[in-house]
Amino acid sequence: MSSAMQQLYQQVILDHSRQRSGYGELDQPQGESFQVNPTCGDECRVQVRLDGRRLGQLGWTGRGCSISQASLSIMHEMLEGESIDDAEELGELFRELMHARGKELEPQKQEQLEDLSAFTGVAQYPARIKCALLGWMALRDAIIQAQHG
Amino acid sequence: MTSVRDVAADFPLLGRTVRGGKRLVYLDTGATAQKPAAVLEAERRFNTESNAAVHRGAHQIAEEATEAYEAARAAVAQFVGADFAEIVWTKNATEALNLVAYGFLNATLGRGGAEAEQFRLAPGDEIVVTELEHHANLVPWQELAAKTGAVLRWIPVTDEGRLDPAGFEVIGERTRIVAFTHASNVTGAVTDVAPLVQRARSVGAYTVLDACQSAAHLPIDLHCLGVDFAAFSGHKMLAPTGVGALYGRAELLDAMPPVLTGGSMVEIVTMEETTFMPPPQRFEAGTQMVAQTVGMHAAVDYLSELGMDRMAAHEHRLTQLMLEGLAEIPEVRVLGPASAEDRLAVAAFDVEGVHPHDVGQVLDDDGIAVRVGHHCAQPVHRAFGVHASTRASAGIYTTEADVEAFLAGLRRVVQFFRGG
Ligand SMILES: Cc1ncc(COP(=O)(O)O)c(C=O)c1O
Numbered sequence: 001m002s003s004a005m006q007q008l009y010q011q012v013i014l015d016h017s018r019q020r021s022g023y024g025e026l027d028q029p030q031g032e033s034f035q036v037n038p039t040c041g042d043e044c045r046v047q048v049r050l051d052g053r054r055l056g057q058l059g060w061t062g063r064g065c066s067i068s069q070a071s072l073s074i075m076h077e078m079l080e081g082e083s084i085d086d087a088e089e090l091g092e093l094f095r096e097l098m099h100a101r102g103k104e105l106e107p108q109k110q111e112q113l114e115d116l117s118a119f120t121g122v123a124q125y126p127a128r129i130k131c132a133l134l135g136w137m138a139l140r141d142a143i144i145q146a147q148h149g
Numbered sequence: 150m151t152s153v154r155d156v157a158a159d160f161p162l163l164g165r166t167v168r169g170g171k172r173l174v175y176l177d178t179g180a181t182a183q184k185p186a187a188v189l190e191a192e193r194r195f196n197t198e199s200n201a202a203v204h205r206g207a208h209q210i211a212e213e214a215t216e217a218y219e220a221a222r223a224a225v226a227q228f229v230g231a232d233f234a235e236i237v238w239t240k241n242a243t244e245a246l247n248l249v250a251y252g253f254l255n256a257t258l259g260r261g262g263a264e265a266e267q268f269r270l271a272p273g274d275e276i277v278v279t280e281l282e283h284h285a286n287l288v289p290w291q292e293l294a295a296k297t298g299a300v301l302r303w304i305p306v307t308d309e310g311r312l313d314p315a316g317f318e319v320i321g322e323r324t325r326i327v328a329f330t331h332a333s334n335v336t337g338a339v340t341d342v343a344p345l346v347q348r349a350r351s352v353g354a355y356t357v358l359d360a361c362q363s364a365a366h367l368p369i370d371l372h373c374l375g376v377d378f379a380a381f382s383g384h385k386m387l388a389p390t391g392v393g394a395l396y397g398r399a400e401l402l403d404a405m406p407p408v409l410t411g412g413s414m415v416e417i418v419t420m421e422e423t424t425f426m427p428p429p430q431r432f433e434a435g436t437q438m439v440a441q442t443v444g445m446h447a448a449v450d451y452l453s454e455l456g457m458d459r460m461a462a463h464e465h466r467l468t469q470l471m472l473e474g475l476a477e478i479p480e481v482r483v484l485g486p487a488s489a490e491d492r493l494a495v496a497a498f499d500v501e502g503v504h505p506h507d508v509g510q511v512l513d514d515d516g517i518a519v520r521v522g523h524h525c526a527q528p529v530h531r532a533f534g535v536h537a538s539t540r541a542s543a544g545i546y547t548t549e550a551d552v553e554a555f556l557a558g559l560r561r562v563v564q565f566f567r568g569g
Contacts, residue, residue: 001511001561001565002515004169005510005511005514005565008510009507009565039522040506040521040522040523040537041522041527041530041537042537063536064504064506065504065505065506065507066507067506067507125510128510131506
């Protein structure tokens with residue numbers, strides 16, 4: 001495989017797309033959001049239960065490419081049990097990374113992204129950015145639903 | 150007889166490289182075809198020498214432009230086996246299909262007078278489509294049904310992705326319109342038109358043929374096929390984007406009320422009302438895409454010179470190669486007939502456990518351009534139990550080496566994601 005593809009499909013991404021963390025529906029979600037990527041028909045549903053200002057439970061279902069599935073899986077791993085503020089901050093950072101055209105962010109931000117830094121290369125492929133961000137759009141929306149619904 | 154290699158040389162874009170110097174293997178002709186130099190040159194020449202608005206004004210270049218525009222209509226009409234006034238320029242097949250649907254709607258709303266009464270739909274009337282359709286030949290009929298109270302019914306597909314003849318039974322006494330594809334952009338299946346036309350006629354229903362894929366790859370004769378309406382896009386048949394055509398049997402176009410209204414399609418306009426021109430002008434409101442029609446003229450000339458029969462034979466060989474190669478990869482399931490008979494050189498397929506986006510990405514890295522997604526045909530994907538697929542589609546310029554490169558690339562994809 002070419003180095004460009006090794007760069008895009010980092011082991012972390014491949015692993016998460018196969019062993020999906022947090023896949024499944026929640027019992028009684030307080031907020032949920034369903035998002036579709038109209039270009040390919042991929043979809044995901046993200047559900048949350050809040051525990052005060054924390055994401056007490058986070059679950060997701062859906063289907064999509066390895067990029068979208070890994071993004072959701074890592075999102076779950078990094079954010080379940082964390083505060084809503086942290087979730088928003090990480091979401092912002094990830095969006096920033098996805099608009100950086102494949103360049104790394106400042107080292108401190110890159111570090112803060114942890115496993116999500118594996119997506120750096122995805123931002124070189126405009127058609128794939130939406131795949132990476134689909135779950136994060138759903139999460140943002142689900143949190144709003146849970147807070148105001 | 151020129152070899153296929155020579156044909157590829159006529160297409161300037163095919164000479165470019167992609168993804169860091171790799172030879173482009175273009176297998177997305179089903180989405181849009183590349184253009185031969187002759188088409189590009191015809192457009193350029195028109196724009197540099199004869200550009201003017203058509204059917205308006207009496208100066209010399211307006212005359213030249215009008216002549217070029219109408220000569221293109223004549224050439225396209227001849228190419229698809231239609232009469233001159235039976236070809237209406239549209240921007241693409243989608244617009245052409247909508248034009249028919251909206252024509253029926255306008256007639257239902259009482260427009261077009263007594264002549265158009267034949268197109269009126271009543272609640273409970275039925276519109277029949279098929280599960281194989283591109284959204285362009287499905288959604289306009291859903292919309293028409295919703296607006297008129299007509300009921301949408303459909304012919305299902307077989308496990309192989311062909312229309313199921315047993316399903317032709319849905320065409321019955323209440324059927325007013327039967328809209329179906331001549332060739333599927335997913336399964337590649339070519340429809341046997343005759344039995345459908347016969348059944349539709351026997352109940353007095355109009356037939357609408359989506360000839361978007363067939364007109365680009367098979368010799369077609371619309372009079373011979375006997376359909377009432379047909380639609381196709383220039384860009385799929387080596388012509389520019391922005392031009393397509395609606396075919397309508399002369400007496401039907403004559404009776405159908407206009408859809409888009411405005412300049413260029415009227416006779417007498419008062420503040421109160423307007424009389425409309427006869428077809429095809431009645432359906433060509435506003436300033437038209439003249440250079441594109443000129444490009445389409447060059448495209449059909451180019452295709453005729455190569456010979457549609459010869460092209461179909463070449464593509465048939467590519468279909469065989471593709472299907473044989475795909476059958477050898479155990480993880481691959483082709484969404485469509487396994488045999489190359491009555492089938493276009495289009496292979497949509499599923500790779501077990503690998504999402505089409507990932508398949509396409511890795512092929513792209515090798516310079517191989519395929520389509521991924523649902524190809525604007527979600528229902529037929531659902532019928533195969535998948536949501537999306539990867540699709541390789543060939544054209545006249547595709548070589549056996551292209552197909553081999555694709556198959557080798559696909560084996561690498563399987564190796565990479567499945568490690569097997
Ligand atoms: C079978 C079929 N019908 C209709 C269309 C619509 O064509 P266009 O997008 O050019 O209007 C396409 C192409 O996308 C097609 O493949």
